[in-house]
Amino acid sequence: MIQVTELNKRFGDVVAVDDVSFSARDGAITGLLGPNGAGKTTSLRMIYGLFRPDRGQATIDGIDIARRPRAARRLLGALPDARGLYPRLTARENVRYFGQLHGLAKAPLERRIDELVELLDMAEIADRRAAGFSQGERMKVAIARSIVHGPKNVVLDEPTTGLDVMSIRALRRFIRRLRAQGRCVVLSSHVMQEVSALCDEIVVLAHGKVVGRGTPDQLRALTGLQSLEEVFVKLTLGDRYVDEHGPLPESNRGAAATAGDGSP
Amino acid sequence: MSLLLAVFRKELLDSIRDKRSLLSLLLFPLIGPVLMSVALTQAVEQQAPVESLKLPVAGAQNAPGLIAFIQSRDIEVVPPPGDIHGAIRDQDVDLVLVIPDDYGQRFRTARTAIVEIVCDQSRPDTQSSVRRVRGVVEAHAQAVGALRILARGIDPSVAQPVTVTEVDLSTPKKRAAIFLNLIPMFVLLAAFMGGMHTATDSTAGERERGSLEPLLISPISRRRLVLGKWLAAVVFSGASATLTLACTLLALGQVPVERFGMSLSLAPGEIAVVLVAVLPLSLFVCAAQMLVASFARSFKEAQTYMSLMVLLPMVPGLVFTLQPIKTAGWMMLVPLLGQQALLMNVIRGEPVTWAAYWVTALSACLAALICIDVTAALFRRERIIFGR
Numbered sequence: 001m002i003q004v005t006e007l008n009k010r011f012g013d014v015v016a017v018d019d020v021s022f023s024a025r026d027g028a029i030t031g032l033l034g035p036n037g038a039g040k041t042t043s044l045r046m047i048y049g050l051f052r053p054d055r056g057q058a059t060i061d062g063i064d065i066a067r068r069p070r071a072a073r074r075l076l077g078a079l080p081d082a083r084g085l086y087p088r089l090t091a092r093e094n095v096r097y098f099g100q101l102h103g104l105a106k107a108p109l110e111r112r113i114d115e116l117v118e119l120l121d122m123a124e125i126a127d128r129r130a131a132g133f134s135q136g137e138r139m140k141v142a143i144a145r146s147i148v149h150g151p152k153n154v155v156l157d158e159p160t161t162g163l164d165v166m167s168i169r170a171l172r173r174f175i176r177r178l179r180a181q182g183r184c185v186v187l188s189s190h191v192m193q194e195v196s197a198l199c200d201e202i203v204v205l206a207h208g209k210v211v212g213r214g215t216p217d218q219l220r221a222l223t224g225l226q227s228l229e230e231v232f233v234k235l236t237l238g239d240r241y242v243d244e245h246g247p248l249p250e251s252n253r254g255a256a257a258t259a260g261d262g263s264p
Numbered sequence: 265m266s267l268l269l270a271v272f273r274k275e276l277l278d279s280i281r282d283k284r285s286l287l288s289l290l291l292f293p294l295i296g297p298v299l300m301s302v303a304l305t306q307a308v309e310q311q312a313p314v315e316s317l318k319l320p321v322a323g324a325q326n327a328p329g330l331i332a333f334i335q336s337r338d339i340e341v342v343p344p345p346g347d348i349h350g351a352i353r354d355q356d357v358d359l360v361l362v363i364p365d366d367y368g369q370r371f372r373t374a375r376t377a378i379v380e381i382v383c384d385q386s387r388p389d390t391q392s393s394v395r396r397v398r399g400v401v402e403a404h405a406q407a408v409g410a411l412r413i414l415a416r417g418i419d420p421s422v423a424q425p426v427t428v429t430e431v432d433l434s435t436p437k438k439r440a441a442i443f444l445n446l447i448p449m450f451v452l453l454a455a456f457m458g459g460m461h462t463a464t465d466s467t468a469g470e471r472e473r474g475s476l477e478p479l480l481i482s483p484i485s486r487r488r489l490v491l492g493k494w495l496a497a498v499v500f501s502g503a504s505a506t507l508t509l510a511c512t513l514l515a516l517g518q519v520p521v522e523r524f525g526m527s528l529s530l531a532p533g534e535i536a537v538v539l540v541a542v543l544p545l546s547l548f549v550c551a552a553q554m555l556v557a558s559f560a561r562s563f564k565e566a567q568t569y570m571s572l573m574v575l576l577p578m579v580p581g582l583v584f585t586l587q588p589i590k591t592a593g594w595m596m597l598v599p600l601l602g603q604q605a606l607l608m609n610v611i612r613g614e615p616v617t618w619a620a621y622w623v624t625a626l627s628a629c630l631a632a633l634i635c636i637d638v639t640a641a642l643f644r645r646e647r648i649i650f651g652r
Binding site: 048049070073079084087088 | 271281473479646649
C-alpha cells in the first residue's frame with residue numbers, strides 16, 4: 001500500500017507538485033494520468049525517495065520514505081523515468097546485480113532470475129550483452145531488475161513508452177498478474193487508453209494538482225461525459241473546456257467511448 | 265559488506281569488459297618504459313666517448329708528427345672522401361680534418377700553422393667527435409708549444425697563468441638520478457591514468473546511461489555504493505602503477521648504462537618502497553577523480569576534468585626534475601606532493617624515515633575518505649542525481 005499525503009514540490013518559482021494526495025491499495029492498479037509536465041514523474045520520484053518533498057509525505061506500507069529510505073525501498077520496486085542498463089553486462093547480469101543490491105542470497109536469486117526470464121519472455125536475450133537491445137528488450141530487463149526482489153509495491157513510470165503493440169499487450173498481462181498476486185501497483189501515463197485498459201483507480205493530475213480521482217465509472221459520472229478521453233481533457237483544462245464536437249447524440253458518444261479514442 | 269562487494273565486483277567486471285578502461289590501465293605501462301629507454305639511450309650516446317673514431321684526414325703527409333699524435337690517441341686515420349664538402353653535406357662522414365700544404369713550412373719556421381675541421385654544426389650527434397678531434401689537436405699544439413718555450417730557456421708555465429681542473433663529486437648514483445627522476449613521474453601518472461576511466465564511467469557515465477536513478481532506488485547506502493565503485497577504480501589505478509614500475513625497470517635493464525659511469529639499478533627493497541609510497545596515492549587519486557566526475561554535467565565534461573587533473577602530478581614532478589629543491593617536512597602532509605617528495609628521496613638514495621611513509625600514507629587515506637564522504641553526500645542531492 002502506497003499512501004501519499006499533501007505532497008508539495010517546487011523548483012525555483014515553478015510549483016511542480018501542489019498538495020497531491022492519493023492512496024494506492026494492495027491488489028489494485030492505480031493510474032496517475034496527466035499530460036506532460038503535470039507532475040507525474042516528480043510525484044513518483046518523491047514516492048521512491050529521490051526527491052525530498054517540500055511538504056507532505058509518502059509512505060510505503062506505512063514507512064515514511066524520507067525518514068527511513070532503505071527500509072521503505074526494500075518494500076518497493078520501481079521502474080523510474082531513467083531506465084538505462086549496463087551495456088557491457090548481459091541481461092541476466094544486469095538483473096543479478098540489482099538482486100544482490102537487495103541482499104538476495106545466491107541460490108534464491110538465481111531461481112528468481114530464471115522465473116523472471118520465463119515470465120517476461122527473455123530467454124533469447126538473457127545471456128546477451130545489453131548493448132544491442134531493442135527498446136522492448138531493454139524495457140523487459142529494466143522491469144525485471146526493478147522487481148527482482150519480489151516487492152509488495154510496484155511503481156512504474158510510463159512503462160509503455162516506446163513499445164510496440166505486442167510488447168504493450170505482454171506488459172499489460174504482466175501488470176495484471178502483479179495485481180492478481182495481491183501487489184500494489186502504481187503506474188503513470190499520459191495515454192488515456194493505457195490507463196482505462198488497466199487501472200482500477202485513476203488519479204488525474206494537471207499543473208501539479210489532483211483534478212479528479214476515482215474508478216473510470218466514477219470519473220464519467222463526475223464530469224457527465226461518456227468518453228474517458230473527454231473526461232481527461234475536461235479535467236485537465238478545467239473551466240477552459242469546450243466540447244469541440246458540439247452536442248452529440250448520447251448513443252454516438254457511447255460508441256466512441258467503447259472504441260476508446262473519443263473522436264468521431 | 266556483501267552489498268559493497270557486489271558493487272565492487274560488478275564495477276570490476278564492467279571495467280574489464282571496457283576497452284577504454286583497459287587502455288587507460290595499460291597506457292603508461294606500455295608507453296612509459298619506451299619513452300624512458302629512448303631518452304636514456306639518446307643521452308648515453310651523446311655523452312659517451314666514441315669507442316673508436318675513424319677520422320678522414322686530407323693532407324696527412326704534410327704533418328706526420330700531428331698524425332702520429334692523433335693515432336696515439338685511439339683515433340684511426342683514414343683517407344679523405346673525394347668531395348669533402350659534399351660528403352659532409354650528405355652526412356656520409358661526420359667530419360674531415362684538413363691539413364694545408366704549407367703546414368710543414370709554417371711549423372718549421374715556428375709560425376702558427378692552421379688546420380681545419382670541416383663539419384656540420386647543426387648535427388648534434390657529431391659534436392662529441394668534433395670536440396674530441398679538436399681536443400687532440402690542441403693537446404698536440406700545447407705540447408709542441410711548451411717544448412718551443414722550453415728550448416728558449418723559459419719555463420712553459422709562464423705562458424700558462426691559470427689552469428682549470430674539474431673536480432666531479434657526483435656519484436654514479438647521483439648522475440643517474442636525472443633519469444631515475446622520471447620513474448616516479450611515470451608511476452604517478454599511471455596512478456592517475458589507470459583508474460581514471462573506471463572512476464568516470466561509474467559516476468558521470470552511470471548518470472548519462474540512465475542507470476543511476478534505478479541504482480539509487482535500491483536499498484544500499486550511498487556510502488557503500490561509492491566505496492564499492494571507488495575500490496574498483498583503485499584496483500585499476502594500483503595495477504597500472506605497479507605494471508608501469510615493473511615495465512620501466514625491465515626496460516632500464518636493456519640499456520647499458522653502467523659503462524658510462526651511471527648506476528641505474530634499484531635494489532629490490534627500493535622497488536618495494538616505491539610501491540609503498542605510491543599505492544596510498546591511488547586511494548586518494550581515485551576518490552578525488554570520482555568526486556570531480558560526479559560534479560560534471562556529462563561524461564564528456566568529466567573526461568575534460570580528468571585530463572586536466574592528470575597535469576597535477578606533472579607540476580611538482582617537473583620542478584623536482586629540473587630544479588632539485590630540497591624536500592621539506594611539511595610536504596609529506598600534502599597528498600601527491602608528499603608521495604613525490606618521498607620518491608625523490610628514495611631515488612636519490614637519501615635516508616627516509618618510517619614516519620615519513622606513515623605520514624604520507626595516512627594523509628592520502630584521510631583525503632580519500634573525505635572525498636568519498638563528499639561524493640556519497642552528492643549522491644543524495646537532487647541536482648547531482650538528475651544532472652541538473
